[in-house]
Amino acid sequence: MLGDIVRYLDSVVARDPAPRSRWEVLLYPGVWAVFWHRIAHALFQADLFFLARVVNHLSRFLTAIDIHPGATIGKNFFIDHGFTVIGETAIIGDNVTIYQCVTLGGSNPTNGVGGKRHPTLLDNVIVGSGAQIIGPVTIGKRARIGASAVVTEDVPEGATMIGVKARSTLVKAETYAKEFMPYGTPCKEPCEPVGNQRVDELEEQVALLRAQVESLLAARDHETRRVERASESVLKGL
Template identity: 50%
Template sequence: MFFKALQEDISAFMARDPAAHSRAEVLICYPGLHALMVYRMSHWLWGKDWRLLGRIVSQVAKFVTGIEIHPGAEIGRRFVIDHGNGVVIGETSIIGDDVTVYQGVTLGGIAPAVDSESQKHQKRHPTLEDGSIIGSGAQVLGPVVVGKGARVGANAVVTRDVPPGVTVVGIPARVVMPRDRKKAKEFVAYGTLTEDSPDPVIRYIETLRGQVHVLAGRIGELEAKLETCGQGPENGSFDGDREDEPTEIASGGKS
């Protein structure tokens, strides 16, 4: 079982890193793989309720690899951490299959509850759905969902859900270009699209579609908030000068 998972992990590194030339090289020289192997052990200990031992094992891996994966995190198959230094994956993170993250990525916690005791029982960290790619230095904060096949650009700061298949960049993260469904099923090293990507007009339309999707979600959220305050559309008009939270993911795009 362990060796089968290891074989699969090595194949994933070979497939996704153009700099990987042999399986032996991946096995010996890739801290991302080493951190993942140790994580599988610490996660097993965590699941058996040997939590302190799980934490100790994961701290040893952090010391050796520079990658901190909390043993409580849930990680799917074929997870690739490329380079790896400075990666932090928090306790309640959930990572699907075929996800790739680069060095310096934080899957960090933001919790609405005020006291740390109730925060302990909340989901505080992100969920990365299958096939998503998180660029180097990106900070994904809070219990947000990065959708299937979405790409987060290097150094972006994400604090809202990212719809499936889109690309977000910047601080705060905003949609620049969604991937079409076909592309979302493929892995492109570093997340960059190739010359066979859709032409610029199609990409622009796809960008607009992604933004409409995000805006529709935000409108839904705002309507729900208004309804809670007894000011929903069915209860009257949207009067007053409200200062909404920044609409970071929804506000960007190519121009």
């Protein structure tokens, strides 16, 4: 039990550079929200629905994070900051990271398989702040959901999704993916291949213009020296 807690705290420290020790992590609202959810979920599975809701209500009051008691959550789940909502039929895998103001919301209960109306996040998914994932969609392993993205369709493994409605950046996971990517968005690496190609074209044009300017300057200097030599010859003749 104690070992599991220490491993969980260490997993949070590995993903967040802010805490100086495990003790600081123990003050995180996301950590307490997960703790209370474990209790509420156990009560929910025992069909003690009212008591599960009481624990859920207490947790929401203390942490500003609303996790339905029915949601299934794996190991090392980390909510960085708060104001997150996770629906009843949501399923979250291991080592998932969610930033503030994220919603794992539901769609029409008649849609989906077996009444499932909330998302499934597989292992090592990262969801950026303000993202909204709606409906019984599946977010593949190691996928990244950028800040404020709205996802309503399945996301393939390793994809990075941005925008409203979210679209893939088309960057292959193996070209950038590390063990962990803060905020779920690649910052230094190119995202849009088309945009990167356009930058290359502009750089080629700038290089061509630079070469033309240098050629014109050299021709002007050559003409200036020729005129000066001609003037000197005329003066010497006088």
